[in-house]
Amino acid sequence: METALEAGHILLENGAEIFRVEETMDRICHHYGLESGNAFVLSNGIFVTAGDTREQVFAKVQHIPVSSAQLDKVVAVNQLSREIVQGKYTVQEAGEALKRIRNMQGKTRWARILASGLGSGAFCVLFGGNLQDAFSASAAGLLLYLFVLGMGERLSKIVFNIAGSALVTLLCGFLGFVGVGVHMNFMIMGSIMPLIPGVPFVNAIRDMANGDYISGSVRMLDALLTFVCIAIGVGLGTALLHGGMGGGYLV
């Protein structure tokens, strides 16, 4: 059951849906001969009870803080649970495999910074910017992700999102001012994309569709709050730009 709990923990932490967590844990419990395995999963906690013929009831609660998503771990645990059901692992081996998955290296920081820049540039083109705009959006996206990596741990989520999007807005304003980019709007739209809460938004919808209303609404609130914070940050940045440059500058 420790194994099941660990698997559930990794899944939940890295952005899997509630029903996937529950189902995976159920399958692992049943495979290892626990008769009355029962898991109750919320968006930031797992409650399991289990019993077999020797032990009557055994319960465990684990709190799981919200953190950033690493989808490759979800893929790995999913694969592992399928192989467990096929009987390829003993309990100990499964535990070790989970430990390996937990320590799995994410992408390097530079790769992620580059990806953020690339994504910002691409989405800038998508919203209608030209190549110059895309270039400056990329630059803003790169710097934004540097900020994310540097400050993400230290600031609260609200302040972090407001500061991040304000930073991007100011940066784009500056780049537009020195003449690298032409369309301010498209530049900003592109470069705030790395902040947009895609994972909680999609997971919230799917949790609600599966009837996990508590987790669904918590995650939806998370997504909405982030959207609002981004809007505030952009507004703040725009206001600063207007004030600093005598208004009417933004086209």
Place this chain on the structure above:
Amino acid sequence: MMQAISQILSAALGTMAFGLLYGVPRNYYPYCGAIGGAGWLVYLAVSPWGGILASLVATMAVALLSRFTAIRKRCPVTVFLITGIFPLVPGAQVYWMAYYFVTDETGLAAQNGYLAVKTAFAIVLGIVFVFEIPQRVFARRRKKKC
């Protein structure tokens, strides 16, 4: 036409980049990109009939494609769905709302805010509709979790 092609390409590229950001395994990048691009293609194709409808249909397309790919590759559908939905998320409307709000155009700000909420609802409905389709339609008698 040129613009449409460059937009679709950039949607695909952006989707892949965000896939990397969220730690999608490397061998799934092409699929993520293809799904993101296809989503935007559908959006552009339907958008003459209204932006909200286009968001709805495009989300359904993305969700369908994600489910098919997830079954074929035997991996969680979340991987493709989250990345593929990114081009459709109403980031632009949120931006316009903040922009008009600051520039004292409250009417336009409210309008864009409503638009963002409506788009979000379209995405919700699109995902919910597609995930109501029973798994076995996709699995073709192969009983596998997506």
